[in-house]
Amino acid sequence: MGFTSGVPLLVTGTLVQAWWLEAGLDLKAIGLLALTGLPYTFKWAWSFWLDAYDPPLFAAWGRRRGWMLLSQAALFACLWLLSLVNPHQVGAVSALCLALALASATQDTVVDAYRREDLAEADLAPGSAAYIWGYRLGMLAVGGGGLIAADFIGLPLVFRLTAFLLFLGPLTVTFSPEPDRPLIQPAGLMETIWRPLALFFKRPASIYILLFIFFYKFGDQLAASLTTAYYLTLGYEKKVIGSISKIAGAWATLAGVALGGWGAVRLGLATSLWLFGFLQMLTTLGFVLLYYLPVHPLALGLVVAQENLAAGAGTSAFVAFMAGQTDRGFSASQYALLSSLMALPRTLLSAPAGWLVEALNWTGFYFLSTALALPGLALLWHLRRRHVFY
Numbered sequence: 001m002g003f004t005s006g007v008p009l010l011v012t013g014t015l016v017q018a019w020w021l022e023a024g025l026d027l028k029a030i031g032l033l034a035l036t037g038l039p040y041t042f043k044w045a046w047s048f049w050l051d052a053y054d055p056p057l058f059a060a061w062g063r064r065r066g067w068m069l070l071s072q073a074a075l076f077a078c079l080w081l082l083s084l085v086n087p088h089q090v091g092a093v094s095a096l097c098l099a100l101a102l103a104s105a106t107q108d109t110v111v112d113a114y115r116r117e118d119l120a121e122a123d124l125a126p127g128s129a130a131y132i133w134g135y136r137l138g139m140l141a142v143g144g145g146g147l148i149a150a151d152f153i154g155l156p157l158v159f160r161l162t163a164f165l166l167f168l169g170p171l172t173v174t175f176s177p178e179p180d181r182p183l184i185q186p187a188g189l190m191e192t193i194w195r196p197l198a199l200f201f202k203r204p205a206s207i208y209i210l211l212f213i214f215f216y217k218f219g220d221q222l223a224a225s226l227t228t229a230y231y232l233t234l235g236y237e238k239k240v241i242g243s244i245s246k247i248a249g250a251w252a253t254l255a256g257v258a259l260g261g262w263g264a265v266r267l268g269l270a271t272s273l274w275l276f277g278f279l280q281m282l283t284t285l286g287f288v289l290l291y292y293l294p295v296h297p298l299a300l301g302l303v304v305a306q307e308n309l310a311a312g313a314g315t316s317a318f319v320a321f322m323a324g325q326t327d328r329g330f331s332a333s334q335y336a337l338l339s340s341l342m343a344l345p346r347t348l349l350s351a352p353a354g355w356l357v358e359a360l361n362w363t364g365f366y367f368l369s370t371a372l373a374l375p376g377l378a379l380l381w382h383l384r385r386r387h388v389f390y
Helices: 002-006 009-022 027-041 044-052 063-082 090-118 121-153 155-165 168-174 189-201 206-215 218-224 227-234 238-267 269-292 297-324 331-371 374-385
Strands: none
Touching: 002 090, 002 121, 002 168, 009 027, 009 063, 009 090, 009 121, 009 155, 027 090, 027 331, 044 090, 044 189, 044 331, 063 090, 063 155, 063 168, 090 121, 090 297, 090 331, 121 155, 121 238, 121 297, 189 331, 206 331, 206 374, 218 269, 218 297, 218 331, 218 374, 227 238, 227 269, 238 269, 238 297, 269 297, 269 331, 269 374, 297 331
């Protein structure tokens, strides 16, 4: 399920971007393509519907599996149509990219809900780690493998091959049981929206939970917002940055995800969040160290690897924590809201990051990023005092 969710993510941001660049479109048009990814940010807006109503055409498969199959069918159709249009048909390509993101965001929401409802509480951490592993491998298959294949067979055929990769989705659904869950039949649309919200805010320390979700990866996300520009400023070549990010960065992230899942099981979720939160904070200082080291691929590789390892471990434990804060039956809407809140700092921090570098210089910027990990750790301490962890 994770692999099938990760496959569509880089189609627009990597493959279509390269397709348009090859076709000679200007950078302004290519930049605006990012707007087609808005459904990932606003998926909470229709997540309530996924909790409360069966999907058209696929209702016989169950509510969760049915929505998965419907979204996967839509993804296949979008990718196949994308392979048939001319890249200069900007309106058609943009519309298909928007539809692709809508279907992909829907699939992500339903898979998140399925994971919450199908797994026991003790299995949420390793289950989340397995999902993130699959997600990252799906992204690598398209972002790395897709671009390599495009040099030999062209991007339209790559779109079709990507569509066929998505057949793993229906195959997985076929052998996956519909999770046991209360069948929600709301009285109307307003109840569909307010009921999961009301249930969440009945939780002890619900406001502190929301603040913790917002701040736990705050410093980590700020530090990552300008890494490419930072490496280039230090004098690293683009090919060195790309190869190290793809190889050392990707595999370190996967190792970190596995470490996060293992730690949550062996040490407990609260202890893991503490440990990996401190690790995220300490490894951010590696960017400061890089400023003073000679420009060498080994130095860059070590900094990228240790930061990605910590970020992967923290994300794995953090995703398990968020899943545990949802109610069965309303997990799609509640998890969509929480994951959107988790991603919000990344969006908000992209704009002022450049200004902060100008004001503080690069080392000051990364010292600030390190310090901004402290609010999340302080909120974690407060959540333990409020007995959110048992």
